[in-house]
Amino acid sequence: MKSISISFAILALLLLLQCGGGKTDGVVIEWWQFWTDPAIKPTIEKMIADYEAANPGVKINITDLTWANGHEKIVIAFSSGTAPDIVELGSDWIWEFASTGQIAPITDEVVKDTSLFHGWTPATLDSQIYAFPWILGTRVLFVNNALSTRAGLKDKYVPANWEQMKLLCYKIDSLGEDIYGFGANAAEKHTLYKKFLPFYWSTGGRIISEDGKYAVISSDRCYQALKFYKELSDSCGMIDTQRRLEDAFLAGKVGVIISGDWLLKRIKRGNINIDFVTSLIPGPEYPGKSFVGGEYLAVSSKSPHQREAIRFIKYLTSKENQILFCKTNYSANPSHKEAALDPFFKDDPNLMTFVSQLRLSEFPPPDPQWVYIEDIIETMLEEILFKNAPMVETLYEARNKIQKLIDSK
Amino acid sequence: MKRQILAGNFLASPWIVTFLAFWLFPLFYSFFLGFTDFRLMRPDYNWVGWENYINLFRDKAFIEALINTFIFVIGTIPFTTVIALILALLVEKKIPGQALFRSGYFVPSITSMVVIALVFTNLYSRDGYLFLLAKMLGMHPPENGFLLSSKTALLSIMAMDIWMSVGYYMLIFLAGLKAIPEELYEAASVAGASGRQKFLHITLPLLNPVTVFVIVINSIKSFQVFTEIYVMTKGKYGTSSAVYFIYESGLNRFEFGYASAAAYLLFVIIAIFSILQLGLMQRKHY
Numbered sequence: 001m002k003s004i005s006i007s008f009a010i011l012a013l014l015l016l017l018q019c020g021g022g023k024t025d026g027v028v029i030e031w032w033q034f035w036t037d038p039a040i041k042p043t044i045e046k047m048i049a050d051y052e053a054a055n056p057g058v059k060i061n062i063t064d065l066t067w068a069n070g071h072e073k074i075v076i077a078f079s080s081g082t083a084p085d086i087v088e089l090g091s092d093w094i095w096e097f098a099s100t101g102q103i104a105p106i107t108d109e110v111v112k113d114t115s116l117f118h119g120w121t122p123a124t125l126d127s128q129i130y131a132f133p134w135i136l137g138t139r140v141l142f143v144n145n146a147l148s149t150r151a152g153l154k155d156k157y158v159p160a161n162w163e164q165m166k167l168l169c170y171k172i173d174s175l176g177e178d179i180y181g182f183g184a185n186a187a188e189k190h191t192l193y194k195k196f197l198p199f200y201w202s203t204g205g206r207i208i209s210e211d212g213k214y215a216v217i218s219s220d221r222c223y224q225a226l227k228f229y230k231e232l233s234d235s236c237g238m239i240d241t242q243r244r245l246e247d248a249f250l251a252g253k254v255g256v257i258i259s260g261d262w263l264l265k266r267i268k269r270g271n272i273n274i275d276f277v278t279s280l281i282p283g284p285e286y287p288g289k290s291f292v293g294g295e296y297l298a299v300s301s302k303s304p305h306q307r308e309a310i311r312f313i314k315y316l317t318s319k320e321n322q323i324l325f326c327k328t329n330y331s332a333n334p335s336h337k338e339a340a341l342d343p344f345f346k347d348d349p350n351l352m353t354f355v356s357q358l359r360l361s362e363f364p365p366p367d368p369q370w371v372y373i374e375d376i377i378e379t380m381l382e383e384i385l386f387k388n389a390p391m392v393e394t395l396y397e398a399r400n401k402i403q404k405l406i407d408s409k
Numbered sequence: 410m411k412r413q414i415l416a417g418n419f420l421a422s423p424w425i426v427t428f429l430a431f432w433l434f435p436l437f438y439s440f441f442l443g444f445t446d447f448r449l450m451r452p453d454y455n456w457v458g459w460e461n462y463i464n465l466f467r468d469k470a471f472i473e474a475l476i477n478t479f480i481f482v483i484g485t486i487p488f489t490t491v492i493a494l495i496l497a498l499l500v501e502k503k504i505p506g507q508a509l510f511r512s513g514y515f516v517p518s519i520t521s522m523v524v525i526a527l528v529f530t531n532l533y534s535r536d537g538y539l540f541l542l543a544k545m546l547g548m549h550p551p552e553n554g555f556l557l558s559s560k561t562a563l564l565s566i567m568a569m570d571i572w573m574s575v576g577y578y579m580l581i582f583l584a585g586l587k588a589i590p591e592e593l594y595e596a597a598s599v600a601g602a603s604g605r606q607k608f609l610h611i612t613l614p615l616l617n618p619v620t621v622f623v624i625v626i627n628s629i630k631s632f633q634v635f636t637e638i639y640v641m642t643k644g645k646y647g648t649s650s651a652v653y654f655i656y657e658s659g660l661n662r663f664e665f666g667y668a669s670a671a672a673y674l675l676f677v678i679i680a681i682f683s684i685l686q687l688g689l690m691q692r693k694h695y
Binding site: 102 | 449450451534535552553554557559643644645646660661662663
């Protein structure tokens with residue numbers, strides 16, 4: 001009996017402590033974010049410390065998420081009413097949370113800033129802004145200069161259109177059995193479509209009509225882009241996962257790949273000795289478009305500290321902090337237009353390629369059903385690229401599926 | 410006495426609460442959800458009756474995942490069972506390094522599936538050892554590696570799974586072999602029985618309950634194949650399984666109603682399969 005009484009006493013004490021704990025004067029803002037890399041985390045912590053010092057009474061609590069399960073955690077937190085005040089979202093998640101009313105519209109607070117930043121498309125739904133663009137990420141063409149010069153092309157050669165790209169890839173591919181011209185993505189989830197869509201967008205093609213009523217993917221433009229991509233993939237492509245393609249590129253086994261600024265960071269941090277150049281993704285005749293995604297900051301619609309949260313977001317995304325962030329993380333695409341004018345970007349030709357490509361990049365169409373549309377496009381690509389399904393029929397099938405989704409809204 | 414009961418209940422309460430909250434409640438709640446169109450983050454949902462179940466049978470992705478799961482179950486269980494039995498017979502013999510062999514075969518089954526799946530992803534890739542070995546032996550492995558071809562991806566995962574599982578089932582068979590009375594073999598030897606006859610008429614029949622156990626347990630585990638698929642192929646190249654489909658529907662698209670229906674359908678399939686196996690294999694008792 002004595003032991004039971006002791007157990008109860010301990011339990012009661014713990015409950016009392018729990019009730020009394022956590023009480024803080026002022027405002028506590030909970031922030032969930034994905035930057036866990038030891039190279040960047042101290043910078044984020046320093047930004048928070050500076051902000052707290054400049055704003056007495058405000059405390060920022062940071063919680064780290066991983067890309068492996070961060071999305072699930074955020075969804076569950078919103079569903080269970082335990083979402084943080086500020087949450088970092090991937091660009092293609094915003095519509096999902098905005099359309100269900102989980103994140104607050106912040107149009108009035110940010111409308112004055114829109115001309116200063118890139119990347120409002122995925123943050124906007126029904127003319128309302130729901131998130132603030134922070135660090136964006138586009139993809140560019142990486143060309144192994146050592147291989148291209150060995151293949152007889154001039155030093156620092158970069159293709160400006162599809163014909164030149166084909167020529168470059170074929171010439172590199174003919175250097176030897178173990179060398180491939182083009183790094184073509186395998187059926188990797190959330191990746192393959194990002195590599196194909198730039199070619200489609202470069203033709204001026206769209207997935208959904210401007211008024212959002214019709215699926216228009218089964219166009220002649222898409223057929224042309226598919227034909228070009230499949231030709232590269234089949235005749236001179238190394239087909240593998242993104243990570244392994246990058247490994248092969250760095251090992252001098254692949255001449256041309258499409259990748260993001262993470263590859264620049266890998267080369268720089270790993271002191272990898274490779275002679276390469278970056279260029280804009282070519283279009284049919286002129287430099288074309290690329291895919292862009294990014295990190296956004298949104299405020300929970302149930303947050304009691306929305307105003308303070310937006311203030312902190314504006315601080316994080318300020319020009320100075322974005323430059324600091326990009327310098328520390330070797331990121332190439334700050335959302336702040338003036339930040340991109342910093343010498344850090346201007347003096348580095350590779351970073352400048354990203355800055356230039358950002359102006360020629362597209363986000364996926366803003367649609368709460370994008371997760372399903374993405375799935376349909378990836379299945380279509382897998383059928384055509386890896387199972388040799390007839391292009392026209394498969395394109396029509398994909399169009400019909402997307403149209404069905406649009407009609408079901 | 411009352412105080413003792415009270416104390417017992419109090420001490421067991423953490424487990425009881427956990428069981429009720431995290432096992433029993435989700436079990437019944439997900440059954441209920443299977444008849445709704447519930448999606449996370451959408452507060453409103455409707456009762457849809459059997460619609461989710463009907464849609465599952467019309468869903469090409471689910472049917473493909475279900476077929477793959479059956480291929481996985483039927484393709485791995487016979488091999489795992491036979492190899493595990495052979496290994497158990499081999500390591501039961503008193504040979505030099507017996508303990509080393511036993512531990513060696515068992516180690517894969519206590520290693521993290523994620524670790525093994527990552528190692529095999531490399532082994533199966535275009536510059537992996539298994540790929541290069543296949544080439545050296547004059548075989549024609551798929552150009553982009555075993556996991557990036559619909560013809561070989563599922564088979565490769567099955568082969569890895571067999572390699573990983575045999576050690577565990579070997580140990581169960583070994584326990585079964587130890588339980589067979591030595592006198593039976595002695596009596597058979599006196600009667601002039603050969604080794605083959607002893608195996609067929611003593612070992613195999615007396616191992617029947619163990620074999621049933623191994624097959625049923627392995628079937629249940631194989632029907633739930635997920636981790637290796639998630640790590641190695643993310644369900645691509647014809648490798649999606651029923652549980653992977655449930656994961657995609659539930660935790661990627663957050664269609665909890667649909668995913669719950671798929672989970673209960675899988676539960677029914679596993680139950681039927683297990684009952685059939687028990688019925689077929691437990692006809693004879695020794």
